[in-house]
Amino acid sequence: MPYRYLLIIGLTLFWLLLSGYWTNPLILTLGAASVALATWMAMRIEKKYAFNEKGIAILSKQHTFWPWLFVEIVKSNISVLKCIWMPKTHPISPLIRQLKMQPQTRIARTLYANSITLTPGTVSIEVRNDEVLIYALLEDAMKDLEDGEMGERVYKLEVNN
Amino acid sequence: MFAVTCLAILVVMGIALARAFIGPTIYDRILAVNMFGTKTVLFIAVYGFLTERPEFMDIALIYALINFVGVIVVLKFVERYPPNSAHSDE
Amino acid sequence: MNFIIDALSWGCLLLGSFLGISGAIGIFSFKEFYSRVQAASVTDTLCVFFIMLGLILQSGFNLVSVKLIIAVGLLWLTGPLATHALVRSAYLTGLKPKLSITRKESAKRGKS
Numbered sequence: 001m002p003y004r005y006l007l008i009i010g011l012t013l014f015w016l017l018l019s020g021y022w023t024n025p026l027i028l029t030l031g032a033a034s035v036a037l038a039t040w041m042a043m044r045i046e047k048k049y050a051f052n053e054k055g056i057a058i059l060s061k062q063h064t065f066w067p068w069l070f071v072e073i074v075k076s077n078i079s080v081l082k083c084i085w086m087p088k089t090h091p092i093s094p095l096i097r098q099l100k101m102q103p104q105t106r107i108a109r110t111l112y113a114n115s116i117t118l119t120p121g122t123v124s125i126e127v128r129n130d131e132v133l134i135y136a137l138l139e140d141a142m143k144d145l146e147d148g149e150m151g152e153r154v155y156k157l158e159v160n161n
Numbered sequence: 162m163f164a165v166t167c168l169a170i171l172v173v174m175g176i177a178l179a180r181a182f183i184g185p186t187i188y189d190r191i192l193a194v195n196m197f198g199t200k201t202v203l204f205i206a207v208y209g210f211l212t213e214r215p216e217f218m219d220i221a222l223i224y225a226l227i228n229f230v231g232v233i234v235v236l237k238f239v240e241r242y243p244p245n246s247a248h249s250d251e
Numbered sequence: 252m253n254f255i256i257d258a259l260s261w262g263c264l265l266l267g268s269f270l271g272i273s274g275a276i277g278i279f280s281f282k283e284f285y286s287r288v289q290a291a292s293v294t295d296t297l298c299v300f301f302i303m304l305g306l307i308l309q310s311g312f313n314l315v316s317v318k319l320i321i322a323v324g325l326l327w328l329t330g331p332l333a334t335h336a337l338v339r340s341a342y343l344t345g346l347k348p349k350l351s352i353t354r355k356e357s358a359k360r361g362k363s
Contacts, residue, residue, distance in 0.1 A: 165264075165268065166265075172275070173274070173275040188337060195334075203271075
């Protein structure tokens, strides 16, 4: 199961980078023990909530998604800042709407809902089967989500590997 | 320069605490406390650079994790036993 | 060269402080809970990013800057989760947002 090896590599890197002692045998042993414990616990969780859908294929294509998401975050930050500093000229128009999600697998839906929440101005309130309930501060932000560019991009991550 | 940033973060923390005091619903308070925790992480990092002891970053990382778990636990509790003030508007 | 990096990091720190303070003002001046969440979201994303970028430019490339990058990653991963949990439990326990367009109207408009 490749997910297990990915977890072990990631945890080992995390420990080495955080500790900074790469030669002391005692600390290295302790680190190996911690990694083993954490992996065992994660495997116990996975027995119940299996995580076998295209997780790694999505991870290997993140580099196309994050720069675009960063630009989106900067844009929506500016629009929310305008609402904060100039409430007279930029009034808020809050609304709630239920949208269909384009991504199909569970991990892609998680990524999509998290990206919605990470962007200021929109928050995903609840995720049901293939629908997501969204609160938006501005009508324009909701329109952007309805046009579905973000969903399209997340969808591209999970297909055609 | 670090001192100016420290001061700005302290001001933000003060305003967040004020919102936590007056916040009409319990969720306003939790939101303010969450923001306070994020700012604490930043403050520890900047203060470590101000006193030229960047080892403080470890504490900041741990604080980020503990803050997240703490907020989730409090929310779980509030969701199960909603206080009366959660329902009232303003 | 040193001077340019110093100036860049000062600019990043100042911009981060400005974003933090405007987020705090937003959390104070917005009228209801669901709008305040958006103001807090500003400080959770770009304020964290710019202050950490300024510190990374100051420290150069070593273990400390790697830790700073890990801190940004952790905050950006856990921030939306905490916000989503907060808003979801607020919505489910019956805190109604004040909307400019009600949900039924918007559903009608979405269909037409």
